[in-house]
Amino acid sequence: MMILGTSSGWSKLKENRHQRLQRAAQLAQGKVVPADNVVALLEAVIEPYDRVCIEGDNQKHADYLSRCLTQVAVERIHDLHIVQSNIALSNHLDIFEKGIARRLDFCYSGEQGARMARLVGEGKIDVGAIHTYLELYGRYFMDLTPRVCFVAADSADPDGNIYTGPNTEDTPPIVESTAFKNGIVIAQVNDIADRVPRVDVPAGWVDYVVKSPKPYYIEPIFTRDPAQISDIQVLMAMMVIKGIYAEYGVNRLNHGIGFDTAAIELLLPTYAADLGLKGKICQYMMVNPCPTLIPAIESGFIKSIHSAGSELGMEKYVAARPDVFFDGPDGSMRSNRTFCQLGGHYADLFIGSTLQIDVDGNTSTATLDRIAGFGGAPNFGSDSRGRRHSSHAWLKAGREASHGSTKMPRGRKLVVQMVETFREHMQPTFVDKLDAWQLKDDFKMELPPVMVYGEDLTHIVTEEGIANLLLCRNDLEREQAIRGVAGFTQVGLARSHRAVENLRHRGIIRRAEDLGIDKRKANRGMLAARSIKDLVLWSGGLYEPPKRFRNW
Amino acid sequence: MNLAEWRTRESFYEATARRRITGVLDQNSFQEILGPADRITSPHLEELGFPVSFDDGVVIGSGLLNGNNVMIAAQESGFMGGSVGEVHGAKMTGLLQSALATKTTAVLLLLDTGGVRLHEANAGLVAISEIQRAAFRLREAGIPILVLIGGNNGCYGGMGIFARCCDHVIMSEEGRLSLAGPEVIETAGGVEEFDSRDRALVWRTMGGKHRFLLGEADRLVIDDIRAFRAAAIELMQKPEPLTLESMLQEHRRLAERLEAYGDCKDALEIWKRMGIPGSDSIPIMDNEAFHAAIKPYVASKETQEKKCHER
Amino acid sequence: MIEQLKFDFPGHPSPVQPARGNACIGVVNSGNLEVLIESAALGGRCEVDVKTSANGFKSTWAAVLEDFFARNRFADIKISINDYGATPAIVSLRLDQAAAEIMEKEMR
Numbered sequence: 001m002m003i004l005g006t007s008s009g010w011s012k013l014k015e016n017r018h019q020r021l022q023r024a025a026q027l028a029q030g031k032v033v034p035a036d037n038v039v040a041l042l043e044a045v046i047e048p049y050d051r052v053c054i055e056g057d058n059q060k061h062a063d064y065l066s067r068c069l070t071q072v073a074v075e076r077i078h079d080l081h082i083v084q085s086n087i088a089l090s091n092h093l094d095i096f097e098k099g100i101a102r103r104l105d106f107c108y109s110g111e112q113g114a115r116m117a118r119l120v121g122e123g124k125i126d127v128g129a130i131h132t133y134l135e136l137y138g139r140y141f142m143d144l145t146p147r148v149c150f151v152a153a154d155s156a157d158p159d160g161n162i163y164t165g166p167n168t169e170d171t172p173p174i175v176e177s178t179a180f181k182n183g184i185v186i187a188q189v190n191d192i193a194d195r196v197p198r199v200d201v202p203a204g205w206v207d208y209v210v211k212s213p214k215p216y217y218i219e220p221i222f223t224r225d226p227a228q229i230s231d232i233q234v235l236m237a238m239m240v241i242k243g244i245y246a247e248y249g250v251n252r253l254n255h256g257i258g259f260d261t262a263a264i265e266l267l268l269p270t271y272a273a274d275l276g277l278k279g280k281i282c283q284y285m286m287v288n289p290c291p292t293l294i295p296a297i298e299s300g301f302i303k304s305i306h307s308a309g310s311e312l313g314m315e316k317y318v319a320a321r322p323d324v325f326f327d328g329p330d331g332s333m334r335s336n337r338t339f340c341q342l343g344g345h346y347a348d349l350f351i352g353s354t355l356q357i358d359v360d361g362n363t364s365t366a367t368l369d370r371i372a373g374f375g376g377a378p379n380f381g382s383d384s385r386g387r388r389h390s391s392h393a394w395l396k397a398g399r400e401a402s403h404g405s406t407k408m409p410r411g412r413k414l415v416v417q418m419v420e421t422f423r424e425h426m427q428p429t430f431v432d433k434l435d436a437w438q439l440k441d442d443f444k445m446e447l448p449p450v451m452v453y454g455e456d457l458t459h460i461v462t463e464e465g466i467a468n469l470l471l472c473r474n475d476l477e478r479e480q481a482i483r484g485v486a487g488f489t490q491v492g493l494a495r496s497h498r499a500v501e502n503l504r505h506r507g508i509i510r511r512a513e514d515l516g517i518d519k520r521k522a523n524r525g526m527l528a529a530r531s532i533k534d535l536v537l538w539s540g541g542l543y544e545p546p547k548r549f550r551n552w
Numbered sequence: 553m554n555l556a557e558w559r560t561r562e563s564f565y566e567a568t569a570r571r572r573i574t575g576v577l578d579q580n581s582f583q584e585i586l587g588p589a590d591r592i593t594s595p596h597l598e599e600l601g602f603p604v605s606f607d608d609g610v611v612i613g614s615g616l617l618n619g620n621n622v623m624i625a626a627q628e629s630g631f632m633g634g635s636v637g638e639v640h641g642a643k644m645t646g647l648l649q650s651a652l653a654t655k656t657t658a659v660l661l662l663l664d665t666g667g668v669r670l671h672e673a674n675a676g677l678v679a680i681s682e683i684q685r686a687a688f689r690l691r692e693a694g695i696p697i698l699v700l701i702g703g704n705n706g707c708y709g710g711m712g713i714f715a716r717c718c719d720h721v722i723m724s725e726e727g728r729l730s731l732a733g734p735e736v737i738e739t740a741g742g743v744e745e746f747d748s749r750d751r752a753l754v755w756r757t758m759g760g761k762h763r764f765l766l767g768e769a770d771r772l773v774i775d776d777i778r779a780f781r782a783a784a785i786e787l788m789q790k791p792e793p794l795t796l797e798s799m800l801q802e803h804r805r806l807a808e809r810l811e812a813y814g815d816c817k818d819a820l821e822i823w824k825r826m827g828i829p830g831s832d833s834i835p836i837m838d839n840e841a842f843h844a845a846i847k848p849y850v851a852s853k854e855t856q857e858k859k860c861h862e863r
Numbered sequence: 864m865i866e867q868l869k870f871d872f873p874g875h876p877s878p879v880q881p882a883r884g885n886a887c888i889g890v891v892n893s894g895n896l897e898v899l900i901e902s903a904a905l906g907g908r909c910e911v912d913v914k915t916s917a918n919g920f921k922s923t924w925a926a927v928l929e930d931f932f933a934r935n936r937f938a939d940i941k942i943s944i945n946d947y948g949a950t951p952a953i954v955s956l957r958l959d960q961a962a963a964e965i966m967e968k969e970m971r
Contacts, residue, residue, distance in 0.1 A: 272557075524566055530566065551755045552756070552835030
């Protein structure tokens with residue numbers, strides 16, 4: 001019989017955790033650590049080769065903690081394995097430059113993409129993999145569990161109960177995975193108060209709380225000024241509403257952020273209402289509280305919105321609309337990127353923009369010289385093959401894809417890419433070969449970084465019309481359908497006019513005229529709001545745009 | 553937000569020059585002079601390798617306003633910042649001269665401009681002075697000139713001076729009226745003097761609401777072509793006298809205004825001193841709320857002149 | 864540098880004939896263009912005169928214009944364009960708007 005003693009080897013993580021906490025004992029009063037002690041704290045509780053999760057979300061960042069990490073002695077803390085959803089601040093990469101960190105698993109790097117590429121090229125960063133959000137959060141519970149995590153929150157009480165408020169974002173999977181595998185949870189907060197408005201993370205999961213010298217950094221990335229929406233974007237939005245939303249009865253969806261989707265949102269109270277679509281489309285949205293949604297909400301179009309994060313300036317408006325947003329008993333919203341992505345994955349439609357599309361319908365936002373990643377777009381922009389519940393839109397799309405076959409019927413998620421055929425400086429959106437292939441070679445990736453795969457793509461919308469790929473019976477038809485909306489790009493000019501006419505005849509390609517849309521009415525006059533000020537008026541003064549968006 | 557009412561509005565700010573004209577005038581009454589088909593384009597821009605516009609960025613012609621003969625010009629916001637070049641300026645001068653010759657009822661000038669077209673240098677400067685001279689001749693003859701400002705460029709530079717030489721100025725809050733532009737002030741005086749990127753500061757210094765409160769603009773209307781039209785119809789019957797006496801009166805009014813507010817550092821201080829309650833919220837008030845709030849306190853040109861006269 | 868391009872198109876055999884006159888659509892700001900469309904005595908043909916700030920796109924212009932004349936039954940029409948770097952999408956849109964405008968004048 002085996003005798004299980006205390007050093008049986010089954011509690012190594014727990015014992016190690018205690019050692020770390022012991023080393024830091026003098027640096028904290030209970031759980032509260034003075035800001036000046038943080039560098040010493042990190043040197044005490046982190047060990048070389050640790051897997052550390054830094055809360056660099058899509059919007060909020062534990063920027064004080066990540067800055068302190070750049071100041072630890074590299075002799076003591078080195079070769080860390082960073083797991084992090086967004087690499088956004090320069091200090092996120094400074095730790096690699098200094099050798100404090102070595103390996104990286106992440107999702108998105110946007111602004112830091114060029115520097116990331118350089119550091120990878122220099123061998124300073126060893127990239128494990130580039131993930132989508134849901135994949136990375138899932139791996140926190142499998143093989144990428146953090147040993148130590150840094151999170152950002154609004155406030156904490158002295159016991160360590162934490163309030164993450166409207167900007168909860170990625171915090172739940174980070175703290176749960178860390179806390180329940182004997183890891184160390186460190187939170188930077190804007191404020192330490194006697195009581196928190198609500199407990200988003202219970203004190204029992206939290207080891208240290210630091211009041212940072214400045215509030216945590218947060219980016220307003222979901223605000224689109226209606227003044228910048230063009231007539232062409234209005235035209236495309238009209239096509240989407242009439243040719244897709246109305247056609248399939250899309251009630252549950254996600255909008256990828258962009259001016260194109262902002263145009264759709266601002267046409268709901270006008271164009272969509274004129275078509276009698278209120279109550280028939282867009283009632284449930286998985287999306288951040290974009291200011292451009294205000295008119296549609298106020299007009300009664302939207303029943304419910306769950307958000308991955310908040311948006312600067314929208315806090316009061318969101319709190320004043322608890323029937324629509326996920327507001328807690330305390331009155332403030334709680335966002336949750338994991339659940340928003342999850343709900344969105346199983347929704348009926350995703351629509352968003354992209355930078356390049358090839359003739360097979362593979363799309364990519366990868367650009368040469370930058371390692372940018374995916375964020376959460378592929379979680380939305382893919383067929384949900386694990387889905388089993390039916391909806392009208394899902395079944396209709398599935399029928400269109402089956403072409404009358406007698407094999408096992410299934411539904412299909414509507415995955416839509418909405419683009420103009422040319423971008424700025426006459427760069428074509430439609431290309432024969434995605435830049436992603438070059439990137440794969442340059443950075444020795446296993447696969448080219450594709451955002452939406454052609455197999456998942458169901459519709460392409462350009463200023464030239466809508467291509468319904470579901471109705472295409474074979475690859476040749478698909479190719480011509482794509483060329484048929486690729487405008488005057490080389491890809492578009494290489495179309496077979498006969499094939500395209502045939503596709504148009506069968507309703508696979510539909511131009512604005514075929515949808516009964518008068519191009520002359522497709523202009524900004526159709527928008528329910530044409531400026532940020534209009535959005536403020538729509539909100540009854542509740543929306544408070546950040547200074548950069550205001551002329552008052 | 554009253555959506556039904558909102559949808560009947562047509563934004564003056566967003567409209568092209570031609571659409572502003574046809575929207576302000578009586579329907580189907582506009583007849584364009586020297587239109588695009590005449591192709592009188594800028595020789596200077598061509599020489600510099602810039603794209604030209606067939607009408608050099610200003611639309612001129614005649615039409616009816618509430619049944620009365622008027623002549624009208626509108627600068628195209630998007631072309632070269634609405635700036636005045638040689639051809640552009642000559643068209644406006646010619647329009648004013650034609651208005652005098654035909655004894656039209658009024659002239660409407662829809663200004664949307666940064667001022668002189670620097671690319672054309674002296675030709676642009678001279679053009680503005682010629683516009684000015686022609687305008688004074690019109691005023692001497694008692695033909696009112698109404699200036700409508702509500703576009704993206706505002707009305708700056710030499711054309712800002714010119715606007716205040718006309719009988720009446722009608723503005724929306726989106727419009728701006730001043731002499732030097734925000735960037736120029738910042739370059740000359742430093743960012744502490746004027747932060748051109750502080751858009752709230754720019755609008756409360758040069759925007760329609762403040763101009764109206766100071767008595768520079770006679771009417772503050774909503775951003776709707778119909779509202780501009782209505783204000784123009786009202787004011788077209790009211791030429792302002794251009795006499796020595798009226799000039800002296802204006803100078804007295806300005807001297808008093810300078811004494812009352814000259815030491816204020818910001819429009820917010822001026823509004824407080826005017827005694828307007830809740831004045832900090834002026835920038836966000838909608839048009840109706842604004843007029844209601846300021847009514848008892850407004851220093852419109854009319855009331856200011858009355859006060860001066862009474863002294 | 865302004866590039867000047869000229870295109871010649873055979874007119875449509877049975878054209879919709881707009882009234883004598885012209886229409887002008889668009890503004891010459893960055894990313895935009897001005898389209899002047901006029902009735903002209905061209906022996907049944909159509910002419911297009913393009914002045915553009917974006918050099919080297921002659922074949923793209925040719926394709927866009929060919930498509931435009933295929934969609935519209937015009938003859939004796941002259942189109943003059945001042946372009947400041949508009950994408951083909953905007954060029955097509957303005958051409959269509961100009962065509963619609965001049966046809967409306969025919970109906971008045």
